Amino acid sequence: MGAYEKNxxxxxxxxxxxxxxxxxxxxxxxTLLNGLLKSVVRFGVGLFHRMTGYMKDDIIRADIGFTAExxxxxQYGVGDANSKLTKDERKN
Amino acid sequence: MHTKGVLCASCDIGCALTAHVDQGRVxxxxxxxxxxxxxxxxxxxxxxxxxxxxxxxVLYPLKRVGERGSGKWEQVCWDDAMxxxxxxxxxxxxxxxxxxxxxxxSEWNTSVDNGAGxxxxxxxxxxxxxxxxxxxxxxxxxxNRLVYGWFPFSDFARTKCIVLFGHNPQRHSWTPIYNMxxxxxxxxxxVIVLDPRRNENADIADCYVPLRAGTxxxxxxxxxxxIINERLYDExxxxxxxxxxxxxxxxxxxxxxxxxxxxxxxxxxxxxESARMYATAKxxxxxxxxxxxxxxxxxxxxxxxxxxxxxxGNVDSPGGDLFMSFPRDLVSESEIEAHEVLPQAQKNKxxxxxxxxxxxxxxxxxxxxxxxxxxxxxxxxxxxxxYMANPSATFRAMAGEGPYPVKAxxxxxxxxxxxxxxxxxxxxxxxxxxxxxxxxxxxxxxxxLADYILPGDSWLERPQIWTGFGWVGVLATSEKAxxxxxxxxxxxxxxxxxxxxxxxxxxxxxxxxxDILDYRLKATGKRFNEFAAEFEYKLPDFETRKYLKxxxxxxxxxxxxxxxxxxxxxxxxxxxxxxxxxxxRKFSSRLFxxxxxxxxxxxxxxxxxxxxxxNPEPLIFVNTNEATKWNIRDGEWVEIETxxxxxxxxxxxxxxxxxxxxxxxxxxxxxxxxxxxxxxSGAWKYADxxxxxxxxxxxxxxxxxxxxxxxxxxxxxxxxxx
Numbered sequence: 001m002g003a004y005e006k007n008x009x010x011x012x013x014x015x016x017x018x019x020x021x022x023x024x025x026x027x028x029x030x031t032l033l034n035g036l037l038k039s040v041v042r043f044g045v046g047l048f049h050r051m052t053g054y055m056k057d058d059i060i061r062a063d064i065g066f067t068a069e070x071x072x073x074x075q076y077g078v079g080d081a082n083s084k085l086t087k088d089e090r091k092n
Numbered sequence: 093m094h095t096k097g098v099l100c101a102s103c104d105i106g107c108a109l110t111a112h113v114d115q116g117r118v119x120x121x122x123x124x125x126x127x128x129x130x131x132x133x134x135x136x137x138x139x140x141x142x143x144x145x146x147x148x149x150v151l152y153p154l155k156r157v158g159e160r161g162s163g164k165w166e167q168v169c170w171d172d173a174m175x176x177x178x179x180x181x182x183x184x185x186x187x188x189x190x191x192x193x194x195x196x197x198s199e200w201n202t203s204v205d206n207g208a209g210x211x212x213x214x215x216x217x218x219x220x221x222x223x224x225x226x227x228x229x230x231x232x233x234x235x236n237r238l239v240y241g242w243f244p245f246s247d248f249a250r251t252k253c254i255v256l257f258g259h260n261p262q263r264h265s266w267t268p269i270y271n272m273x274x275x276x277x278x279x280x281x282x283v284i285v286l287d288p289r290r291n292e293n294a295d296i297a298d299c300y301v302p303l304r305a306g307t308x309x310x311x312x313x314x315x316x317x318x319i320i321n322e323r324l325y326d327e328x329x330x331x332x333x334x335x336x337x338x339x340x341x342x343x344x345x346x347x348x349x350x351x352x353x354x355x356x357x358x359x360x361x362x363x364x365e366s367a368r369m370y371a372t373a374k375x376x377x378x379x380x381x382x383x384x385x386x387x388x389x390x391x392x393x394x395x396x397x398x399x400x401x402x403x404x405g406n407v408d409s410p411g412g413d414l415f416m417s418f419p420r421d422l423v424s425e426s427e428i429e430a431h432e433v434l435p436q437a438q439k440n441k442x443x444x445x446x447x448x449x450x451x452x453x454x455x456x457x458x459x460x461x462x463x464x465x466x467x468x469x470x471x472x473x474x475x476x477x478x479y480m481a482n483p484s485a486t487f488r489a490m491a492g493e494g495p496y497p498v499k500a501x502x503x504x505x506x507x508x509x510x511x512x513x514x515x516x517x518x519x520x521x522x523x524x525x526x527x528x529x530x531x532x533x534x535x536x537x538x539x540x541l542a543d544y545i546l547p548g549d550s551w552l553e554r555p556q557i558w559t560g561f562g563w564v565g566v567l568a569t570s571e572k573a574x575x576x577x578x579x580x581x582x583x584x585x586x587x588x589x590x591x592x593x594x595x596x597x598x599x600x601x602x603x604x605x606x607d608i609l610d611y612r613l614k615a616t617g618k619r620f621n622e623f624a625a626e627f628e629y630k631l632p633d634f635e636t637r638k639y640l641k642x643x644x645x646x647x648x649x650x651x652x653x654x655x656x657x658x659x660x661x662x663x664x665x666x667x668x669x670x671x672x673x674x675x676x677r678k679f680s681s682r683l684f685x686x687x688x689x690x691x692x693x694x695x696x697x698x699x700x701x702x703x704x705x706x707n708p709e710p711l712i713f714v715n716t717n718e719a720t721k722w723n724i725r726d727g728e729w730v731e732i733e734t735x736x737x738x739x740x741x742x743x744x745x746x747x748x749x750x751x752x753x754x755x756x757x758x759x760x761x762x763x764x765x766x767x768x769x770x771x772x773s774g775a776w777k778y779a780d781x782x783x784x785x786x787x788x789x790x791x792x793x794x795x796x797x798x799x800x801x802x803x804x805x806x807x808x809x810x811x812x813x814x
Contacts, residue, residue, distance in 0.1 A: 019631070019634075022631060023630070023631050025126065025127075025128060026126065026128075026627070026628050026629040026630075026631060027626055027627055027628060028097060028624070028625055028626060028627065028628050029625065029626050038126070038127060041127045041128060042127040045127045045128070045130070046127075052278075054131070054274065054278075055131040055263070055271060055274065057263055057264075059135045059138060059264075060123070060133055060138070063120075063122065064120070064138050064139070065112065065119055065120030065122075065141075066119050066120065066141055066142060067114070067119060068114045068115035068116070068117050068119055071117055071119065071141060071142070071145040072117070072145075074142070074145050074146070074147065075145040075146065075147055075149070075577070076147075077147070
């Protein structure tokens with residue numbers, strides 16, 4: 001194998017390794033490797049965010065959520081998630 | 093409490109988010125657990141659990157009783173509703189032909205169509221499918237294919253230069269794109285912004301070009317002039333891979349910078365500077381923008397973006413605009429749609445294909461064989477925007493003014509009445525129907541005119557595969573986070589049920605949504621649940637310069653700077669700029685619309701209290717000079733009028749607006765206002781679709797789309813509406 005072919009094969013191997021690592025960042029299954037990778041990326045991204053305020057936003061930082069009771073009351077007027085109101089009781 | 097990984101459909105971008113589930117319902121939406129995706133979240137996603145829990149959400153099928161638009165409904169069961177719908181549809185088809193059914197939808201919103209809607213239409217025999225993507229990315233895909241056979245996505249991660257033609261992604265709007273632009277800027281990429289308004293992205297631009305609204309095609313002809321005459325183009329790529337260069341050069345020379353400056357209102361030196369900045373960048377991307385989709389010169393403008401990419405060698409090239417594909421190990425929506433089943437005689441009846449063929453079956457016909465050669469499929473419905481009927485022509489036929497009657501109209505996840513130009517025509521068209529079926533979350537102005545409102549599920553209540561319809565190349569999964577409330581069902585369930593009742597059971601062997609997802613993933617050897625448990629995203633193959641192996645999917649196999657397809661269809665094969673027609677002097681300003689606020693997506697979201705509080709009224713933007721001209725002040729209510737109609741809005745004075753330009757927001761109605769014919773929850777007062785004309789002067793010739801970027805208008809102060 002000449003120098004060009006060796007170089008191309010090495011690049012291809014590096015490319016495949018990078019692609020595999022990138023893909024492991026986007027899997028839901030937790031393995032040692034992707035857990036480690038995600039931790040490293042999380043650390044780096046977090047550091048960058050703290051230093052630069054990148055994509056900082058008050059609404060997202062507020063971590064807004066609701067309770068199930070609140071949403072059930074809002075939607076159905078009662079606290080039971082499975083409540084089905086009669087036709088007359090519905091606002092439709 | 094537990095969490096699920098979901099893909100948001102509060103807009104059409106599909107951010108990966110985390111749904112927090114407690115007592116069987118989603119109580120919070122937060123950032124993705126993936127550190128690379130955590131910034132892709134906006135307020136619309138955050139408030140989705142509240143929005144989807146609104147007390148007025150439609151949870152059971154409703155059947156109209158009384159006159160259309162009277163607001164009288166009775167709750168029925170799905171079985172009765174679908175039995176009646178199928179029977180009435182059959183009757184309409186028997187009387188008028190299957191082409192008498194038109195469908196308006198957006199699979200980007202409904203998420204789980206999986207190609208079923210087109211599959212049904214193709215078996216049924218109707219070619220008349222329309223969508224909001226005709227004005228937004230779908231049409232772009234079709235026009236791009238005329239030039240180089242596919243629709244590329246920008247390589248934000250590697251590009252050295254980003255050109256934004258009016259596109260204005262913000263922290264809470266097109267958030268992933270905003271994120272990618274900011275990340276590119278941090279890496280040192282240059283940003284060129286072309287926009288009449290000094291928008292938020294102009295603040296980070298290396299070059300800001302304040303062109304007049306609707307003159308993008310002229311600007312790009314100026315750029316082509318500079319790039320060709322200063323020999324800034326990639327000579328090797330042009331020589332080997334382009335046809336029509338000399339004809340293009342001749343056309344570009346008809347647009348010297350003095351002429352372009354006069355049209356665009358931009359100094360010739362700035363035109364030259366911006367063109368050079370783009371053409372001399374080591375790599376450069378021109379991301380998709382809705383702005384050039386929605387102009388009188390849209391086809392030329394979109395083609396010119398393609399031509400610029402080709403001239404500078406940025407087609408399917410690292411840092412340029414990349415040809416992604418349908419994921420290899422997935423049965424694509426395009427295959428499921430089964431366009432080959434629809435007889436040619438029915439394809440020929442597609443409304444609007446005679447006069448405005450570009451994104452119709454007729455316009456795409458010449459690309460069938462080249463697409464099969466390069467991409468392996470004859471029909472590739474990129475972005476779901478190829479093979480569409482023309483919206484204006486469809487509404488005319490529905491109103492009784494077309495070549496044949498259309499008497500049945502199905503609307504799924506689309507507030508059709510307010511989503512296209514010439515709302516008066518659409519209203520007339522809907523009142524002329526024998527059957528209107530709407531699949532929705534709420535009683536939108538469109539739904540208020542229906543015969544049936546069928547309750548739709550939401551993106552939190554179903555599993556989903558997302559691929560960007562061949563544009564983005566990824567394969568993403570969304571887990572079902574909660575059960576749909578009441579009797580809400582997916583659009584897939586609707587089409588499958590209808591198909592079985594209409595005798596197409598063999599063509600629809602997948603009884604449930606999960607069944608079709610499993611089918612689509614069969615090549616992976618996994619069922620959806622297993623696949624989704626493993627893959628949040630399956631990344632695409634990032635191979636570039638694929639044309640070196642396959643050529644381009646065009647009739648010539650090359651990039652067609654001179655379009656053989658347009659020539660054969662009877663249009664100018666080269667891009668051009670069509671000047672504005674003379675306008676009535678009383679309409680001395682120009683308005684642009686189609687823009688939405690960060691709080692809302694299209695016509696949705698006005699019912700969510702927290703978001704409505706942030707943006708309670710529809711606001712026009714004008715600068716001080718414009719306000720003085722019309723004798724209006726900040727906060728005052730006004731009426732904006734064009735030859736097509738009027739809307740009522742509140743004034744906001746902003747100095748980032750240029751003189752003579754008015755920004756009108758898209759999609760306003762007020763869910764709390766009175767429903768029914770004549771009122772339509774404020775749509776007649778506030779919907780911008782009323783001021784958008786669709787006569788020939790204001791239509792793009794090749795696509796037949798309305799001009800939303802520079803409509804002649806006038807403004808009058810009025811009293812505060814009740």
